[in-house]
Amino acid sequence: MRLSGKTAVITGAAGDLGRALTRRFVGEGAAGLVLSDVDPDALAAAALAVQGSGAKISALVADVTDRDAVNAVVELAVAEHGVLDVMVNNAGVLGTTARLHRQAPEEWRRVLDINFFGTLHGVESALRVMRRQRNGSIVNTASVAGLTSWAFAAPYGVSKAAVIQLTKLAAVEYAEERVRVNCVCPGVFPSAIHAGNGADAMTAMAVRHPLGLGTVDDVTGAYVHLASDESGWTTGSVLTVDGGCSAL
Ligand code: NAD
Numbered sequence: 001m002r003l004s005g006k007t008a009v010i011t012g013a014a015g016d017l018g019r020a021l022t023r024r025f026v027g028e029g030a031a032g033l034v035l036s037d038v039d040p041d042a043l044a045a046a047a048l049a050v051q052g053s054g055a056k057i058s059a060l061v062a063d064v065t066d067r068d069a070v071n072a073v074v075e076l077a078v079a080e081h082g083v084l085d086v087m088v089n090n091a092g093v094l095g096t097t098a099r100l101h102r103q104a105p106e107e108w109r110r111v112l113d114i115n116f117f118g119t120l121h122g123v124e125s126a127l128r129v130m131r132r133q134r135n136g137s138i139v140n141t142a143s144v145a146g147l148t149s150w151a152f153a154a155p156y157g158v159s160k161a162a163v164i165q166l167t168k169l170a171a172v173e174y175a176e177e178r179v180r181v182n183c184v185c186p187g188v189f190p191s192a193i194h195a196g197n198g199a200d201a202m203t204a205m206a207v208r209h210p211l212g213l214g215t216v217d218d219v220t221g222a223y224v225h226l227a228s229d230e231s232g233w234t235t236g237s238v239l240t241v242d243g244g245c246s247a248l
Contacts, residue, residue: 001028002228003028003030003227004028006029007031007083007085007086008025008033008087009033009074009088010033010035010036010088010090011037011062011073011088011089011091012092013036013046014037014045015037015192016192017141018035018037018046020219021088021090023220024223024224025086025227026053028224028228033055034077034080035057035059036060038064038091040061043059043061046059056081058077060072064091064118064119064121064122065114067121070118070125071121071124071128074122078129083133084129085137086136086227087136087137087138088139088141088227089123089139093114093115094153095110095111095155103155111159112158112159115160115163116159116162119166127170127174131177135178135179136178137181137182137231138179140166140184141186142160142161142164142184142185144240144242144246145157146162146163147161150208164183167181167182167236167238168236168238171237175235180226180232180235181235182239184219184239185240185241187243187245190202209244209245210245210248212243214241219241
């Protein structure tokens with residue numbers, strides 16, 4: 001029960017990793033979760049799946065590119081629980097996998113808007129509450145694609161590198177106010193984000209992971225660690241959970 005009594009917001013909560021994080025946070029004793037996603041039907045189903053689990057579950061549809069909408073999600077957590085202990089910025093898209101010179105400017109902007117600005121909105125909203133509390137843990141979802149150069153979706157890699165740097169900058173800037181900011185860099189695990197990738201692409205990615213491709217459940221423990229008090233002296237960390245991918 002490493003998250004006993006904690007209140008958390010999870011964005012991208014209707015996705016594969018988001019749903020696994022929700023299950024894991026509930027299992028670790030979280031008292032309250034506010035789940036958010038841009039997909040209303042999938043969000044309702046994700047929330048329903050954990051109703052009656054012991055944690056108070058709320059859900060609010062929000063597009064992370066909309067700063068006010070993300071702020072409303074954080075405010076809902078505060079209204080319902082009086083506190084926000086953990087903010088998990090997890091919403092993301094892969095974008096097209098065309099070669100760099102074939103990526104349209106609109107696609108660069110779309111991917112950066114969701115992956116980078118979406119995370120920035122979550123960080124800003126959580127900071128407003130956590131600075132006041134002088135306590136809180138922000139966990140951003142980056143990727144090995146932000147650390148390595150083999151990945152085949154350039155806007156995605158650049159957006160995740162920006163998330164990593166945002167994490168470090170915010171960690172240093174707000175340490176004095178006791179807000180911790182860390183990120184997880186997962187390697188590749190099968191999920192809806194890879195729906196457009198064929199079996200050949202997944203096999204090519206598996207080769208880049210000495211331990212093979214992961215699963216969502218391989219990744220969630222890192223979030224629990226960074227969300228919990230056991231990581232109380234950890235901030236600005238870039239935690240790879242990637243089957244050895246970034247060590248190759
Ligand atoms: P997923 O597609 O199952 O989940 C992504 C979720 O984000 C979806 O529910 C989607 O509706 C939501 N989303 C997309 N755009 C949004 C927006 N504008 N506003 C709010 N929500 C939005 O994929 P996943 O694999 O669970 O991805 C979760 C996170 O993990 C992403 O940030 C992704 O980049 C990251 N990640 C995934 C992998 C992988 O191999 N699957 C590896 C490294 C990092």
